[in-house]
Amino acid sequence: MGRGRRMPGGMPGGMPGNKNNMMKQIQKMQDEMLKAQAELEEKEVEATAGGGAVKVTVSGKKMVTSVKIDPDVIDEDDVEMLEDLIMAACNEALSKVEEMTESQMGKLTGGIPGLF
Numbered sequence: 001m002g003r004g005r006r007m008p009g010g011m012p013g014g015m016p017g018n019k020n021n022m023m024k025q026i027q028k029m030q031d032e033m034l035k036a037q038a039e040l041e042e043k044e045v046e047a048t049a050g051g052g053a054v055k056v057t058v059s060g061k062k063m064v065t066s067v068k069i070d071p072d073v074i075d076e077d078d079v080e081m082l083e084d085l086i087m088a089a090c091n092e093a094l095s096k097v098e099e100m101t102e103s104q105m106g107k108l109t110g111g112i113p114g115l116f
Contacts, residue, residue: 029108036104045100047092054085058093060100 040060048055053073057066067089073082 032108033105036108040101040104043100045093045096047089047096049085049088049092054082054089056086056089056093058090058097060097062094062097064090064093 043060044057044065045060046055046057050070050073053070055066055068056064059065067086069082069086073085075081
């Protein structure tokens with residue numbers, strides 16, 4: 001009464017398993033995630049706005065690495081339009097990086113929410 005039964009493997013309640021093996025699996029998964037994260041940080045994505053008038057490149061570290069603006073889209077009387085195009089291209093590129101990261105990490109975690 002009141003005492004849990006211990007089964008082979010030393011886990012209470014009859015749960016099979018080996019703590020050392022589990023820790024090795026966790027360490028392996030962690031190593032794979034770190035490797036995947038490093039690979040992602042080396043990648044870049046591009047996004048455009050205004051039919052290609054503005055092109056933004058963002059690294060896997062979520063840093064803007066390049067902005068290209070077609071000179072034909074520059075209108076000193078409509079600076080707001082250019083600002084909107086730059087913002088749209090940046091947001092799209094950042095969204096692509098996020099999707100890339102979720103896709104890559106989802107492969108490692110089996111799509112378990114909250115693991116990355």
